[in-house]
Amino acid sequence: MIGTTLAAISDHIESLASTDGEYSLVCARYGDRPVPAAGLRFESRTAARAAARATEQYRDALRRYDPQVPYYDVIVRQEYAGDEGVGLGARDGSADGDAGSGRSAGGEHDVRRFSAAEAAAWSLSDPVVSRDGDDRSDRGRSPGRDGRSDGTPAPSRDLVGFCHDAAAAVFEALSAGDHDAVESAVMDAYFAFAEERSDPDGLCLRLLEAVAFELRRGLEPTEQAAVLADAASRLPAAPDADPVAGAFERLAGAGVVGSYAADPSGDEPPAASRVVHVSDYALSPQDGRFPTLPIVLELCRHGDRSPPSAIRVDAAEGGWRLRIEPAADEEPAGLASAPIRG
Incomplete structure (x- = not known):
């Protein structure tokens, strides 16, 4: 193989x-x-x-x-x-x-x-x-x-x-x-x-x-x-104080996303969920599912190597709205691809 x-x-x-x-x-x-x-x-x-x-x-x-x-x-x-x-x-x-x-x-x-x-x-x-x-x-x-x-x-x-x-x-x-x-x-x-x-x-x-x-x-x-x-452990680590911003900055730089806007984290603890709006995503949805795999890999690289517990995807004007849930004990969801809601 x-x-x-x-x-x-x-x-x-x-x-x-x-x-x-x-x-x-x-x-x-x-x-x-x-x-x-x-x-x-x-x-x-x-x-x-x-x-x-x-x-x-x-x-x-x-x-x-x-x-x-x-x-x-x-x-x-x-x-x-x-x-x-x-x-x-x-x-x-x-x-x-x-x-x-x-x-x-x-x-x-x-x-x-x-x-x-x-x-x-x-x-x-x-x-x-x-x-x-x-x-x-x-x-x-x-x-x-x-x-x-x-x-x-x-x-x-x-x-x-x-x-x-x-x-x-x-x-x-x-x-x-x-x-x-x-x-x-x-x-x-x-x-x-x-x-x-x-x-x-x-x-x-x-x-x-x-x-x-x-x-x-x-x-x-x-x-x-x-x-x-x-897989993320086989790629170079890129720890970032704000893993979400760091991950999407890399995705934008590589052309995986055309642009992104992350809701500010403010004083929220690291365990809080984050919302990111993206446009011009390079990968194509299939069967009503959005391929989240490259996003998860970058979140792992820019964080502590642990994947988020879930990524929720909604269709939005001009692109997509992604809610990233922090790592938790619950069953993971949407890590390779996520159903598109709405």
């Missing part, structure tokens, strides 16, 4: 990493840090080269199921673990980065990652580069999501990268949880999407939609919560 393959390769790459290594991996063309080696350091050039080969294998494995996964020219670069305050741009002019599937601190493969100052200088981007070198991030327009030439903009580099990183993390979590049937159902649904639609640049969105809806169909609510918490 793809999740088994991705998890094994990711673990192998992290086993090569060092707490104080001077070598890292970057894309020669863009300076981005490739999943799943983003932020890892390696003690020797030999170890870094082995990690580079494994990184290419990881992306090739995912590309077997989604041919739109970008191609990278992964190279080894020497830098210094002690340079806490030096960002990438100050070293070599490349300031873009790529979020990796890191394990949580203190875990089996807990290795030293780059400083917060360095990480803040990266963008979580993923160039859409085909094997022949065609950079689709600069294409003006693509066919619409239903295959028509309706002027819908092609997904941005950030959106493509976001979708692939999220899907890969969930695949790994499904494999770790022995949910092979759900993993197979996701790929079957994705292939069906690919056959029905002529928009290749939008397939990354279809993949994430398939993940969201098959998780809801194939797993109990508590199982969904466990898988999503595990």
Whole structure:
């Protein structure tokens, strides 16, 4: 299964990493840090080269199921673990980065990652580069999501990268949880999407939609919560004093939402529910359900890694109204997809 393959390769790459290594991996063309080696350091050039080969294998494995996964020219670069305050741009002019599937601190493969100052200088981007070198991030327009030439903009580099990183993390979590049937159902649904639609640049969105809806169909609510918490732990943590605002800021930056407005928390305790209005959501509802999976992953990343207890979705003028209920002992609801009310 793809999740088994991705998890094994990711673990192998992290086993090569060092707490104080001077070598890292970057894309020669863009300076981005490739999943799943983003932020890892390696003690020797030999170890870094082995990690580079494994990184290419990881992306090739995912590309077997989604041919739109970008191609990278992964190279080894020497830098210094002690340079806490030096960002990438100050070293070599490349300031873009790529979020990796890191394990949580203190875990089996807990290795030293780059400083917060360095990480803040990266963008979580993923160039859409085909094997022949065609950079689709600069294409003006693509066919619409239903295959028509309706002027819908092609997904941005950030959106493509976001979708692939999220899907890969969930695949790994499904494999770790022995949910092979759900993993197979996701790929079957994705292939069906690919056959029905002529928009290749939008397939990354279809993949994430398939993940969201098959998780809801194939797993109990508590199982969904466990898988999503595990998936979030495989993405870089981004703790925020206001996890809701931080999560939606990231979603807006990646193009998952066009805009958002969160009701102010005021003096309410962290346990209080929050309401967020969003517009131009990139993922499409199906069968009266709204795909909430990417929102939950970001809430976990920007909070304490625990998913909310529920997300309620209402149709609203110009978009959607989401009520986010904090983590509680009650059964989770709406974590992969939520019924649209009203």
